[in-house]
Amino acid sequence: MRELQAKIIDEMGVKPQIDPAEEVEARVAFLKDYLKATGAKGFVLGISGGLDSSLAGRLAQLAVESLAEEGVEADFIAVRLPHGVQHDEEDAKAALEFVQAKSEWTFNVKPAVEGFEAEYERTSDRELSDFVRGNTKARARMISQYMIAGERGLLVIGTDHGAESVTGFFTKFGDGGADILPLFGLNKRQNRELLQHLGAPERIWQKVPTADLLDLEPGRHDEHELGITYEEIDDYLEGRDVPDEVAESIERRYLVTRHKRATPVTRFDTWWHEGATAWTK
Numbered sequence: 219m220r221e222l223q224a225k226i227i228d229e230m231g232v233k234p235q236i237d238p239a240e241e242v243e244a245r246v247a248f249l250k251d252y253l254k255a256t257g258a259k260g261f262v263l264g265i266s267g268g269l270d271s272s273l274a275g276r277l278a279q280l281a282v283e284s285l286a287e288e289g290v291e292a293d294f295i296a297v298r299l300p301h302g303v304q305h306d307e308e309d310a311k312a313a314l315e316f317v318q319a320k321s322e323w324t325f326n327v328k329p330a331v332e333g334f335e336a337e338y339e340r341t342s343d344r345e346l347s348d349f350v351r352g353n354t355k356a357r358a359r360m361i362s363q364y365m366i367a368g369e370r371g372l373l374v375i376g377t378d379h380g381a382e383s384v385t386g387f388f389t390k391f392g393d394g395g396a397d398i399l400p401l402f403g404l405n406k407r408q409n410r411e412l413l414q415h416l417g418a419p420e421r422i423w424q425k426v427p428t429a430d431l432l433d434l435e436p437g438r439h440d441e442h443e444l445g446i447t448y449e450e451i452d453d454y455l456e457g458r459d460v461p462d463e464v465a466e467s468i469e470r471r472y473l474v475t476r477h478k479r480a481t482p483v484t485r486f487d488t489w490w491h492e493g494a495t496a497w498t499k
């Protein structure tokens with residue numbers, strides 16, 4: 219195995235094989251233990267209709283149900299956060315049907331994003347790009363979830379996991395902004411395995427991953443932007459051999475996105491001296 223591959227696997231905590239039942243149990247226990255340790259009143263999570271939030275949402279609901287059996291009252295708000303009308307509306311509904319959350323909310327982020335865009339264009343006298351508008355949508359979702367969390371004493375669940383963390387494929391302080399990450403340590407195909415184990419409908423566990431942030435390309439596949447497939451990333455994270463150009467692409471993305479997996483850099487940090495750090499783009 220490549221030296222950096224071993225280091226990355228260690229950091230991402232991905233195992234080459236998993237037992238889905240054990241993984242579900244451990245992750246539900248983690249959600250429960252942390253909630254009890256903090257005294258938080260429950261969880262909030264954005265449900266997109268994609269597979270990561272479907273899995274994290276079901277785990278959260280199972281945690282809340284198990285807490286209730288122990289006599290601990292906890293809430294779980296599954297919140298739809300569409301930007302206007304979602305092109306995959308039916309998947310979002312199917313996800314909610316599978317998650318069976320204690321409470322379901324819908325919070326449209328479009329007016330907030332439009333407000334930011336208008337003010338940016340007025341101040342800068344320049345048009346906002348579709349790409350940065352996309353990251354603004356992800357950050358508006360983060361703000362919405364923290365509004366709900368702040369008012370209700372809840373923890374914000376994030377859906378980051380090995381296959382996204384390694385490439386830094388998330389918006390810094392957007393979907394990357396959360397309190398607890400129950401999926402961390404899994405890769406994408408393991409997420410699918412857990413969903414199948416939990417009885418998710420095929421349209422959810424088979425769904426093609428999309429960040430779905432662009433107005434100009436709704437539902438663009440993540441793999442299209444990344445230029446590598448999740449199968450390749452998953453193989454790499456399970457310690458398998460992948461073509462050199464694939465390994466190099468993953469490692470390049472890993473190195474230039476280190477800042478996204480760290481707290482804001484200070485004079486006392488040294489990680490940025492160790493190997494490439496660069497602008498993301």
Ligand SMILES: Nc1ncnc2c1ncn2[C@@H]1O[C@H](COP(=O)(O)OP(=O)(O)OC[C@H]2O[C@@H]([n+]3cccc(C(=O)O)c3)[C@H](O)[C@@H]2O)[C@@H](O)[C@H]1O
Pocket residue numbers: 353356382386387388389390391392393428429430431440443474477495496497498499
């Ligand atoms: N070396 C460095 N040290 C410290 N900070 C650095 C930096 N390079 C950039 N930055 C900062 O980071 C910013 C860029 O980061 P960011 O704003 O995140 O933007 P960026 O990484 O350019 O874009 C986010 C990427 O994540 C993808 N995404 C987003 C959300 C969800 C999903 C999904 O899969 O669902 C995927 C999205 O498609 C896009 O490719 C810069 O504006 C700058 O402020």
Ligand SMILES: Nc1ncnc2c1ncn2[C@@H]1O[C@H](COP(=O)(O)OP(=O)(O)OP(=O)(O)O)[C@@H](O)[C@H]1O
Pocket residue numbers: 263264265266267268269270271272297298299300301304359377393425426427428429430
């Ligand atoms: N339209 C949306 N409505 C609600 N939450 C959203 C929406 N889009 C993104 N999110 C939140 O941002 C997170 C990151 O998005 P991401 O696309 O990585 O996950 P996903 O949509 O759940 O799964 P997939 O990777 O299969 O698309 C989601 O898990 C979800 O919590």
Ligand SMILES: [Mg+2]
Pocket residue numbers: 266268269427428429430
């Ligand atoms: Mg998605």
